[in-house]
Structure formats: structure tokens, C-alpha cells
Amino acid sequence: MRPGGADGAGLEPGGTIGEILERRGRERRGGARAYNFAYLDEDTKREIRRALLKAVAVPGLQVPFAGREMPMPYGWGTGGIQVTASVIGPGDVLKVIDQGSDDTTNAVSIRAFHRALTGVATTAATDEATIIQTRHRIPETPLMEGQIMVYQVPLPEPMRQLEPSELETRTLHALEEYGTMYLKLYEDVARHGEIAISYDYPVMVAGRYAASPSPIPRFDNPKLDGSPALHLFGAGRERRVYAIPPHTRVKSFDFSDHPFRIQRWDRACAVCGATGSYLDEIVTDDAGGRMFVCSDTDHCRRGLGRPGGPGPPDLPGAPDLRGSPELPGVPDLPGGMARPGGGRTA
Amino acid sequence: MIGNPVLAASGVTCLYGSRTGCADVSLEVHPGEILALAGESGSGKTTVLKALSGQLKPAAGRVLYRDAGGAELDVHALTEGRRRLLMRTELGFVHQNPRDGLNMAVSAGANVADRLLSGGERGYGRARSAALDWLGRVEIPADRLDDRPGRYSGGMLQRLQIARNLVTAPRLVFLDEPTGGLDASVQARLLDLIRDLVATLKLAAVLVTHDLAVARLLSQRLMVMKEGMVIESGLTDQVLDDPQEPYTQLLVSSILEA
Numbered sequence: 001m002r003p004g005g006a007d008g009a010g011l012e013p014g015g016t017i018g019e020i021l022e023r024r025g026r027e028r029r030g031g032a033r034a035y036n037f038a039y040l041d042e043d044t045k046r047e048i049r050r051a052l053l054k055a056v057a058v059p060g061l062q063v064p065f066a067g068r069e070m071p072m073p074y075g076w077g078t079g080g081i082q083v084t085a086s087v088i089g090p091g092d093v094l095k096v097i098d099q100g101s102d103d104t105t106n107a108v109s110i111r112a113f114h115r116a117l118t119g120v121a122t123t124a125a126t127d128e129a130t131i132i133q134t135r136h137r138i139p140e141t142p143l144m145e146g147q148i149m150v151y152q153v154p155l156p157e158p159m160r161q162l163e164p165s166e167l168e169t170r171t172l173h174a175l176e177e178y179g180t181m182y183l184k185l186y187e188d189v190a191r192h193g194e195i196a197i198s199y200d201y202p203v204m205v206a207g208r209y210a211a212s213p214s215p216i217p218r219f220d221n222p223k224l225d226g227s228p229a230l231h232l233f234g235a236g237r238e239r240r241v242y243a244i245p246p247h248t249r250v251k252s253f254d255f256s257d258h259p260f261r262i263q264r265w266d267r268a269c270a271v272c273g274a275t276g277s278y279l280d281e282i283v284t285d286d287a288g289g290r291m292f293v294c295s296d297t298d299h300c301r302r303g304l305g306r307p308g309g310p311g312p313p314d315l316p317g318a319p320d321l322r323g324s325p326e327l328p329g330v331p332d333l334p335g336g337m338a339r340p341g342g343g344r345t346a
Numbered sequence: 347m348i349g350n351p352v353l354a355a356s357g358v359t360c361l362y363g364s365r366t367g368c369a370d371v372s373l374e375v376h377p378g379e380i381l382a383l384a385g386e387s388g389s390g391k392t393t394v395l396k397a398l399s400g401q402l403k404p405a406a407g408r409v410l411y412r413d414a415g416g417a418e419l420d421v422h423a424l425t426e427g428r429r430r431l432l433m434r435t436e437l438g439f440v441h442q443n444p445r446d447g448l449n450m451a452v453s454a455g456a457n458v459a460d461r462l463l464s465g466g467e468r469g470y471g472r473a474r475s476a477a478l479d480w481l482g483r484v485e486i487p488a489d490r491l492d493d494r495p496g497r498y499s500g501g502m503l504q505r506l507q508i509a510r511n512l513v514t515a516p517r518l519v520f521l522d523e524p525t526g527g528l529d530a531s532v533q534a535r536l537l538d539l540i541r542d543l544v545a546t547l548k549l550a551a552v553l554v555t556h557d558l559a560v561a562r563l564l565s566q567r568l569m570v571m572k573e574g575m576v577i578e579s580g581l582t583d584q585v586l587d588d589p590q591e592p593y594t595q596l597l598v599s600s601i602l603e604a
Contacts, residue, residue, distance in 0.1 A: 183452055183459075187456050190455055191492065255468055
């Protein structure tokens, strides 16, 4: 299925600035909606989109933006939510995942937030979504042209661990001095005999800027290289956005004698039988029992990675750890995100 | 002196607001030569060193560096990127406090490999064997390669800083009181080491020290500074054995007889 595209991204219907302002004024005077479409006001969204345009124009460059207070704490995805809110339009279909799952608390809450404040359709199916907001994973299903991945980024600066000064890291980026990146790899090999970074593995974007891919497993790094989708990264606390535009070269840092490798498992998913997907280890009892299952629940549920071809999981006796195949209905904002009182537009 | 100097400064004047850091300092450093700047605290030695190494832009005067290709570069007219590149390839800077010149967050080996990795080395094995080799040359045991510098003694830290600077075979090294804060026996070993390295690598160096004994041991030429001015200069032995200026005479007479 071809995604609908992010047309009219974030703009209210009825085009000119004058019309928008007039309508907003009406709303303020006790009109129809308590919140603007997608929570943020149009000027904020425009400012973020401006930063995103710059980020797309200079792949991998961290662009500052005026990050807003969101009705949730930093670290809960405020950067990603602001990016999604700025690019989403009424015609979009939204998927939200956390650790590859559509059903975890954060994914459910953030999806509910966006649905309540935009009314857009939501889905769990990767190939139906036009916008996928994520933390920790890139879906196993190959991304398509027209899709937007939105990442919630805790630490946008890949050199922060070794260089605490922002002034210095900016200089290093500007002068393309990336020796520090290799210092980190050197320490890993010296200590562990291999590059032991398992997630947030730093990448070189378009041969120019070092960037943090956010805490995705290094298993997902190759999916960024030449991806037909647009990848947008939002860091709320640090107030930075950056982007990997479609069909951009993304290379993981490595040594010639210790090349970049992805994680591999010597077994298939215990639920759907998929081979070659990223597996989570799940402890099943107190006696050391454990099983390995796909981290991407959509992929697993639809059996997309099964060697015999797609189909629902049919392994006899396999426990269904994945919840019902339907998305749970979430009526409104979850309890932790109560609407502030009054009818004021944000 | 025959041939072209590797570093030539003319009329360098540095101001800190209305105060003078150094005034009208001119000097030349030739390949393979160690030039010492001596004087008491506050005499402007370190200011001159900072101006020579491009860290402090002088209010007047020029600093010219002749690079490996023979081109003459105005250190303060270079772009920041070019200057930083020079600082981690052809130049070296050994700080008085090794913690200023080392990355205390990574292992000793990584500290030495740093300049190589910054310079485009992409082989782990090569970077590591170079680090190991240099640790040996500054007399640090090989089994300390993966220790953090925080676990080194003061003398080892200073030797590590020297290894970190010399791994890219620089042509000119700035030494800011390299033996300051070390006890006498460690100082003596470090001085021996520096003298050996400088001789075998054919390095040029500018050495800042308040210790005239260090200057006598390491340098061929000596400049004595007082209140930001160079008051006396010449061959080290000549200046120390036959000081002309009263201030230099005072300095020399204050050395304890060894």
C-alpha cells in the first residue's frame, strides 16, 4: 500500500495567514476547539518546520530550535512529539512505537496524545503509516518513499561523552575534526576486544557530519543508509533537530581492522519464526527460562519475517505475548496527561 | 645560523587590557635547536609561548612558521581549522600541568593514539602499536597502556604527555615548564629523556622555564625576560657564565651550587 504522503503537513485548512489568524481569534473567543491542531500553535510549528528544512538541507547538522514545554517531562519524547506535531496533517496516518512495540505504555500514550489533538488515523502497520514516531527501533518492514520517521532523541551530540563543552563540539563539527569519534572506538576495542557500542552507534551522514542515530540498536544502522524515507530527529531537552533526508549515505564509524557489524542471533523468533529480525530476550519464569521474540510487534504479528512467507504466527503452543492483534482502543488522553483547565488555546 | 629558521617572531607585543604581557619580542628558532625563555613568574614567558603557538593573538608583530613543505605561514593569519591541524601534526605543546594536555577520560594508549586518529589513521592495530612503541620510548611499562592517566604518577603523566605530542613526529615543540612540580630525581630523568628525544628526532623546541639549571641542560640558546621584555639573550653557556645584566646576574647567583 502506498502511503498517502505528508501533504499539507501541519497547516490548517484554509490557506492564508489572515484567514488562519482570524479563525484562531474566533477560537480564542470561545470558539470550537480548546487546542490548536496538533497541540502546538501555528507559529511554533512554523519555527520548528523552518529548523527542519535547514536540517534536511544540511544532513546530519544539529539545528537549534525553540523547544517548547510539553505536557510531559523531558525524556518522555518531547522532541519527537514536537517534530511530529509540526509535520503532521489531517491526512496523515500515524504509527508510534517504543522498543519496536505498538503496545507499550509510552507508545500508547504518545499515540493517544496525537490522536486526541489531531484526529488523524493511527495504525500499527508499518506499510500503512505516513509518519512513524519511534524510540529505540526502526521497523523491520522496509520503509518507503513518502514516509517520515520521527525519532525521540535523548542526547543529540555523538561526542558529548568525551567532550563536555558544547562550544568545542560545535567547533569540531564545523572543522570536521572527528578524531574523538575514533577515540571512543579505540577505547572499546582496547577494553573489550571489539566495538561494544550496542545502541546509539554513531554514524557519518552524507560524508560530512557525525550524528547520533538516537538509541536504536546498531542492528538498525544499515537501514538508515540510502533509506527512501525521511528521517527526522528531535531532542526536546537539548532543543536540537537534525535529519537524514531520503537516499542519503549513512556510514557507521569503524576501524579498517575492526569493521562495523550488526548483532546476529543463532535462532529464530519463538513466536513467528522470523529469522533475521531483531530479537528481544524475554525471561519467562524464575527458573532461568527465556525466549527470544521479535522486538518489532507489527512484523511479528503479521509473520512478515517467516521463512515460509508472511502469515500469522502458527507455532503450536507459542504463548501470545503480544496482546490482541487489534490496537487497544484508547479513548482520550491518559491519566498522566490531564488537560489543563480552561478553554485557552495553548 | 645557517639555513632558514623553523619559527621566526618579530616585534611580538601582547596586551592584557592596558597591561603589557610581553613587549617587542623577536626571536628565531632553527631546526634541531632548543631555545630557552627564562625569567621569574610574571615576566611574560608563557605569554610569549602562547603567542608563538598561535593560542594568543598578539596586538602587534608577526609569527612566521615554516612548514614541512617549506612554505612560510603567518601563524595568526591561518584559519582556525588550519591552525588546529598544524597544532596536532607538525607542532606540539607540552603543558606544565599534564592534565591540561591529556584527555583524562580515556586510557593512556588512546591519549597517544589520539593525534594519529585525528590525522586520519583508521586502523586500530596500527594506532595501538604506535601507542605501545611510544610508551616504551618514554619509559612507561607496556602493561600500563590501557590504564587511565588518572592512575599514573606525576612523572609518568608528564612523559605520557610528551609521547602524546611526539607520536606524529612534530617539527617544533613548545615546552611550558615541563619539569615544574616534579621532584628532583624524576626531574633529572625527564630532562635526560627530553634531551635524548630532541637529539634523535632532530626536533626544534621552545622551552619556557624559571629554572636556569633546566635551561643549561637542555637549551643551546637562552633569552632572559623581565617585565615582558627580553633583557639579555645569547648562547646559554655564555649568558649563564658571563651574565651582563644585573637582573641576569641576580638570577644566576640564585642558583644553588650543585
